[in-house]
Amino acid sequence: MSPETIAAPAAAEEHKSPGTERTQARERAARNRRLLVYSTRVVLFVAVVGLWEVLARTAVIDPFNFSMPSKIWDQIRQWALNGTPQGPLWEQIWYTLYEALLGWVLGVFGGVVLGIALGRIRFLADVVGPYIKVLNALPRIVLAPIFLIWFGLGPASKVASAVVLVFFPVFFNAFQGAREVDRNLVDNSRILGASNRQVTLHVVIPSATSWIFTSLHVSFGFALIGAIVGEYIGATKGLGLLVSASQGTFNAAGVYAAMVILAVVALLAEGLLAFLEKRLFRWKPVESGTAR
Amino acid sequence: MNSQTTPAIELRATSKAFRTPSGRLHTAVRDLDLTVRRGEFVAVVGPTGCGKSTTLTLVSGLEEPTEGEVLVAGEPVRGIGDKVGFVFQQDAVFPWRTVLSNVMAGPRFRGVPKAEARERAREWLDRVGLGSFQDRYPHQLSGGQRKRVALAATFVNDPELLLMDEPFSALDVQTRALMSDQLLELWAGTGASVVFVTHDLEESIALADKVVVMTAGPATVKEVFAIDLPRPRKVEEVRLEPRFVEIYRELWSSLGEEVRITRERGAADVA
Numbered sequence: 234m235s236p237e238t239i240a241a242p243a244a245a246e247e248h249k250s251p252g253t254e255r256t257q258a259r260e261r262a263a264r265n266r267r268l269l270v271y272s273t274r275v276v277l278f279v280a281v282v283g284l285w286e287v288l289a290r291t292a293v294i295d296p297f298n299f300s301m302p303s304k305i306w307d308q309i310r311q312w313a314l315n316g317t318p319q320g321p322l323w324e325q326i327w328y329t330l331y332e333a334l335l336g337w338v339l340g341v342f343g344g345v346v347l348g349i350a351l352g353r354i355r356f357l358a359d360v361v362g363p364y365i366k367v368l369n370a371l372p373r374i375v376l377a378p379i380f381l382i383w384f385g386l387g388p389a390s391k392v393a394s395a396v397v398l399v400f401f402p403v404f405f406n407a408f409q410g411a412r413e414v415d416r417n418l419v420d421n422s423r424i425l426g427a428s429n430r431q432v433t434l435h436v437v438i439p440s441a442t443s444w445i446f447t448s449l450h451v452s453f454g455f456a457l458i459g460a461i462v463g464e465y466i467g468a469t470k471g472l473g474l475l476v477s478a479s480q481g482t483f484n485a486a487g488v489y490a491a492m493v494i495l496a497v498v499a500l501l502a503e504g505l506l507a508f509l510e511k512r513l514f515r516w517k518p519v520e521s522g523t524a525r
Numbered sequence: 526m527n528s529q530t531t532p533a534i535e536l537r538a539t540s541k542a543f544r545t546p547s548g549r550l551h552t553a554v555r556d557l558d559l560t561v562r563r564g565e566f567v568a569v570v571g572p573t574g575c576g577k578s579t580t581l582t583l584v585s586g587l588e589e590p591t592e593g594e595v596l597v598a599g600e601p602v603r604g605i606g607d608k609v610g611f612v613f614q615q616d617a618v619f620p621w622r623t624v625l626s627n628v629m630a631g632p633r634f635r636g637v638p639k640a641e642a643r644e645r646a647r648e649w650l651d652r653v654g655l656g657s658f659q660d661r662y663p664h665q666l667s668g669g670q671r672k673r674v675a676l677a678a679t680f681v682n683d684p685e686l687l688l689m690d691e692p693f694s695a696l697d698v699q700t701r702a703l704m705s706d707q708l709l710e711l712w713a714g715t716g717a718s719v720v721f722v723t724h725d726l727e728e729s730i731a732l733a734d735k736v737v738v739m740t741a742g743p744a745t746v747k748e749v750f751a752i753d754l755p756r757p758r759k760v761e762e763v764r765l766e767p768r769f770v771e772i773y774r775e776l777w778s779s780l781g782e783e784v785r786i787t788r789e790r791g792a793a794d795v796a
Contacts, residue, residue: 420587421617423605425631425682435630439621516621516662 300485308490312475319474322494328470329460330498332388336395337456343396344403344452345445352411352441353433365404373397374462381467391468395459399452406448410441443517446510453502457495531599533686533718534561534584539593540743541579553579555743557593566712566719568729570780571739572787577722578614580744581688584720585611597686607635610684610717612692618663618674625650625659627674631682649677653707669700673707680711687712687719694723701725705732705760713757726780730772731760738779741786748779 282302288294289301296304312322319325351358377394384390414437422436464473472491479487536559542552553576561567571577582588583595586605595602597609618627628646633639650656653673663671672692679687693701705728712719723729729736736750752772754763763769 415617417613417615417617418619421611421613422619422630422634423587424585424609424611425678426607426634427630428634431634435634436619439619516623517664 297483298485300489304486305489305493308484308486309493312490317475318478319470325470325472325475326494326498328388329457329464329472329495332391332460332463332471333395333453333456335388336392336459337399337453339392340396340399340456341403341445341449341452344400344448345407348404348407348409348445349411349433349438349441352408353437358408365401369401369405373401374458377459377463377466380463386467386469391460391463391471391473394463395456398455398459402448402452402455403445406444407441410444411437413444414440443514446513449506450503453506454499457499457502461495532560532596533563533565533598534559534720535594535596535599536560536580536583537594537596539580539583539590539595541576541583541588542591552743554583554590554745556745559737559746561718561720563718564716565735566721566733568721568723568733568736569739570722570724570726570729570736570776571744572741572780572784573724575739575742575783575787576744577739578690581611581690581720581722584686585609585688587611606686607682608685610679610682610687612672612675612679612687612689614691614694616663616668616671616675618671618678620663622662623659624655624661624663624666624674627663628678628681631678635682645681646677649681650674652680652711653677669696669704672696672704676704676708676711680715683715685717687717689719689721691723692721693728694725701728702760708732709756709758709760726773726776727764728760730754730769730776731758731763736776738776739783741783741790747783750776750779 285294285299286302289296289299316322317325351361374394376397377390380390380393384393418436418440419432422432427435460471461473461476464471465477468474472495475491476488479485479491536557539554539557540552541554542550545551557580559580569577569580579588583590584597584602586602586609589602597606619630622630625643625646628650629639629642632642632645637645647656647659650659653676655670655673655677658666658670663674666674675692693704696704709732719733721729721732730752733752736752738747738750739745740747750772754766754768754772
């Protein structure tokens with residue numbers, strides 16, 4: 234190799250270096266910031282949990298009422314290893330999840346179908362509209378005891394309360410989504426030869442999906458609430474039953490433990506939904522500021 | 526034989542009134558008489574908001590006239606005909622479909638088998654120069670490219686009647702000239718009749734056989750100018766011909782007055 238060929242890339246690198254240095258510095262700063270955010274998060278968590286533990290142990294707050302993190306952890310472990318008084322822990326989780334999921338699917342299906350139908354068929358919307366408003370104004374959680382009477386202690390009554398909670402937000406979003414379809418797109422598809430049914434299938438439903446999906450996030454939470462409240466009022470299995478049984482024996486740690494398990498379940502479900510949404514909305518431009 | 530001699534479009538004393546949100550009756554089009562011959566390229570110019578777009582929706586069958594008659598190929602318009610193509614001012618491509626799927630939409634809606642629809646769509650995509658973009662989504666394209674998707678999606682249906690509502694108004698000047706040339710090329714092979722609404726005089730002269738000047742709203746025909754420039758035309762070249770400038774001057778003196786009326790009305794509304 235001649236000296237020139239060695240010199241040339243070196244010169245090029247020298248030429249480039251101020252730019253790359255700046256990029257590197259920027260990357261470093263971004264990394265440091267991320268690190269700071271994560272570590273502060275951990276510190277905050279440890280501080281709150283630690284403070285709780287210390288205050289309870291030194292009896293500043295009554296450990297009988299407020300329990301303490303170590304006891305809650307013990308309770309979860311004990312449930313997980315030895316099972317709950319109502320049966321194995323996974324069975325309770327499964328029951329609640331099953332009821333919530335089934336209620337959610339039924340509620341979403343009903344909400345989407347009815348929402349799109351009413352959004353597309355004006356006559357139907359005009360006739361049924363006021364009734365739906367009245368039903369929506371009702372605090373639907375009071376229906377849970379009625380469902381218990383109707384459907385008994387089994388899962389059916391919990392599914393029913395989950396359905397009524399899930400239905401309305403999904404319905405209203407689907408209805409709105411179907412109403413707010415871009416006029417241009419509808420006109421264009423009709424010109425291109427689409428029948429009414431095809432407009433619904435190929436234009437209204439796809440453009441309403443982003444509306445519907447926003448409601449899916451909220452409504453899964455509602456489904457869990459429906460299932461838990463139903464179980465709390467009366468059940469033979471489930472996390473809600475764990476809560477009410479723990480409450481009945483003045484076991485505060487048990488109530489908290491059930492809450493922690495619920496939170497984890499809800500977060501996992503939310504993550505799954507976000508994943509699905511990402512796959513389904515590939516056609517959407519990546520918007521700035523939606524980094525989750 | 527009758528089908529050959531009847532004009533492509535005939536509007537006879539057509540009026541269209543809308544109910545405004547405040548409950549008043551707004552007349553967009555009044556006593557409009559207009560004839561478009563088969564294979565003719567007609568540009569419609571007029572002041573902003575005078576009812577040019579309404580005229581197109583009447584011809585397309587998206588709206589029905591309040592009074593008068595709209596005939597397409599000698600038949601009164603009832604609903605949306607399957608020989609009509611419409612290119613909208615705003616983007617009207619389906620954002621959740623790929624480019625290819627967008628162009629396939631028309632034939633698929635009309636019951637063409639998938640394989641054939643795909644083949645025809647590919648052909649038109651090649652013709653508008655988007656052959657290598659067929660798997661993209663609309664948001665990944667530029668405004669001009671999206672417009673070309675819309676053109677391909679319209680032409681793939683073999684329309685006999687092409688209605689265009691300021692289709693290129695959202696594009697920048699250079700892209701607009703390119704698109705105009707492309708439109709002329711695409712149209713040349715089809716023998717379709719075109720109604721092209723615009724408020725760009727140069728565009729109307731460069732493209733059309735006949736330019737119709739509308740009055741300030743409610744729209745009626747004020748004057749019709751025959752454009753005797755030879756075809757095939759190149760938009761950027763035809764613009765420099767003395768005859769073009771002559772026509773432009775005549776057109777502008779006719780349209781300018783209506784624009785002034787519209788503007789004075791606007792000022793009066795504000796005051």
